[in-house]
Amino acid sequence: MKNFNIVKRSLAVFVSMVMACSVTAISVTAAEPSQTQFPVAYAEQQGDFQIENGVLVKYTGSGGEVIIPDTVNSIGDYAFSHCKELTSVVIPETVTRIGNAAFYYCTNLTNIVLPDSITELGKFAFGMCYGLSNITIPKGVTTIHNWTFACCENLQSVVILPNVSKISQSAFDGCTKLTTVYGLSGTYPETFANENKYQFIDINEPFTDVAYGDWFYDAVVFVYKQELMTGTTPTTFDPAVPMNRAQFATVLYRLAGEPEVEYTPNFPDVPDGWFYSDAITWATENGIITGYDDGNFGTQVNITREQIVTLLYRYANYVGLDTSQRASLDEYVDGSSVSSFAKDAMEWALAVGIIQGQNNQGIIDPQGEAGRAAGATIFMRFMERYQM
Structure with missing residues (x-):
């Protein structure tokens, strides 16, 4: 696992590059954006959200608990970046993508449920979200990219279903408390867990009346x-x-x-x-x-x-x-x-x-x-x- 300082510097450089590019409307190959970013000046304001063509470009509010409107189909790159007051986010089923560094450095974010409609999690999407202790990867996601959860220092467990067929070696860099991967036996997530010496727990075992998510x-x-x-x-x-x-x-x-x-x-x-x-x-x-x-x-x-x-x-x-x-x-x-x-x-x-x-x-x-x-x-x- 890479040194924390190296990973954090990489995160900072990445976000600085992407934010600078949004202002000048210049595309950067290193960021590998999968959608066009629109200058904030041309975005429509819907409450605390700047939205353009279904893309949530920027969150401008200051609340701790946020409910994203169902007019949004994509959370743009760095949309919530550095929103340190953010504690909880409700994402509608209309959202299919969470962009690069979308929730980067949301240090107090503790509660977020990713709907199964999501098919892409960008690089650094949850980088340095220190408050996250567990996360479930949506059923629509097939690849977990570089540094998606980098430096989530309190992340302890992750649920990864068989739809995921590729996980970058740096996807969980800096997640020093990550110990447990939940998934289905005989699938790629189990291989990933074994290769990285995480405990693997089959969510289909051992009993039909004990489901993952039950308090017991x-x-x-x-x-x-x-x-x-x-x-x-x-x-x-x-x-x-x-x-x-x-x-x-x-x-x-x-x-x-x-x-x-x-x-x-x-x-x-x-x-x-x-x-x-x-x-x-x-x-x-x-x-x-x-x-x-x-x-x-x-x-x-x-x-x-x-x-x-x-x-x-x-x-x-x-x-x-x-x-x-x-x-x-x-x-x-x-x-x-x-x-x-x-x-x-x-x-x-x-x-x-x-x-x-x-x-x-x-x-x-x-x-x-x-x-x-x-x-x-x-x-x-x-x-x-x-x-x-």
Whole structure:
């Protein structure tokens, strides 16, 4: 990967050349414009947009959130260049092209969805858009050109579908946090990911009810590939179905490497030979999980959020992890409703980010049941937090 300073200087030189040429209406071969650029003086003004023959020549507004009118069919070269106040852009389905350096140096742009109507992304189109963390390449695009996403320093993942057959080696120069490419197995994007040592994730796997873009997608793929959780059927995960105590104990047991145990009849509702028998025996013998006062384990009882963090807390201590971190429950509306047995565990889980307030609000819902998707998410956060 090229040195940041070299790439940034190249970006600056390119934009300076193209902007100078627009003023004098001179064409520059190096910029390789795929459309004619019109001098701003002859453009029609539509609100904050200067538009000529369907080409958005220049954005003249100062708003952070922009909705491009559907009279636009092409976003011209450098149309939004250096619009540092820009945070969000809505592009209509009428747009087929995003020009060279169109969003160059829009440093605060964090939200943009590229419609599938787009067939061309120009060079440096999103160069130095530091706010972008992920992007999906439209279905109509076949080539990702030189420096299209150069120096997007916070870009972490990109979705590239099979329509893309060529990606320039410099397309993602300077994207130091890019680690993951989503696509379809056996297509060129997978080859590109492997050649550049990015993690490749097949967006068609593993389950038909888990789609890319779902809030739980990454977590389900993670626990599936780690062989911690399987589907309820070979093709479905059932993300909303609650986890029961037997299932959660089994996932913990798998996380521990499924150590060999000798079955012990500790609970009348845990017979020998069931998928959870060894897991519950192991968890009980190591003080990670206990049963109910009536002597049963409660295999089919749905597990609550505070029970989940309690079991993970005990497991973390069992394997010798640092669990000293604490966050105050007073910061949460229902913090006082956390059961006494779960207090330390909940304070720890909140402090390290394993569990978070529901819907990004100050609500823990400690006695609420946890669905399979939520369980997968908590396991992923736990393993990533402790680099397991």
